[in-house]
Amino acid sequence: MRIYIEENYEAMSKKAALLVASQVIINPKSILGLATGGTPLGMYNCLVEMFHDGELDFSEIKTFNLDEYYGLSKEDDQSYYGYMNENFFKHINILKENTDIPNGKAEDVLKECEAYDEKIKVSGGIDLQILGIGSNGHIGFNEPADKLNVKTHLVNLSQKTISDNSRFFANKEDVPKQAISVGLETIMKSKKIIMLASGKSKAEAIKAMVSGYVDTHIPASILQTHSDVVLVVDKEAASLID
Ligand SMILES: O=P(O)(O)OC[C@H]1O[C@](O)(CO)[C@@H](O)[C@@H]1O
8 A cells, every 4th residue: 555645635635636637647538436525625626627727638537436325316415416516527528427426316225236336347347446534434435344245235324424424414413324335345346546534533544444454343444455555645644653
């Protein structure tokens, strides 16, 4: 695992954007795995700026998002579909039909999950996966547990995640309690992975993630067994790494 420790959130975002940009330039038909949450917002902003400067072309890029809140429709501002459109897709020349996010309103969730895995497989798999990390060590919405799901699945969000994500909602009660998340197979089969983390609240999770042990209660720790992971962190998130 390569680790870049950047001065602050802005530098972390820029570094991550440069890594994504080189992937897009080297292979303009790349399949990108995308993350949501607060952490990648700066990276998306940098990529949008680079697009406006004429440095990037997303017209042949395909994307698959990691997860979606269960019960939220595409039209809901709080959905990850809404997030991606608002913060990234509507600012670049990506084709709508080339972007995929699990359907949070799927009536048959099992079918939706199986179809999502199949679509990723048929596309050839993820070339570059962007990941954030939960303060409890989750990746996607693969929450700490005794057993971790391999496939895309419906997940009950942990109290920690609900509480962490309540900052994005008017009331804690509004935070969805479930989500559809890709499983560890999709993440681990990605050819390259970039993980971003910023701030003190992520320091414990980052320390556990690079500990030398794989622990299902720190799902991100499985990334230690992947051959091409780049960790881009700011100083605060890196503060507990030995
Ligand atoms: O970046 P944040 O908001 O701290 O969230 C951490 C992670 O949890 C998620 O919200 C769940 O997938 C991710 O989008 C993010 O990578």
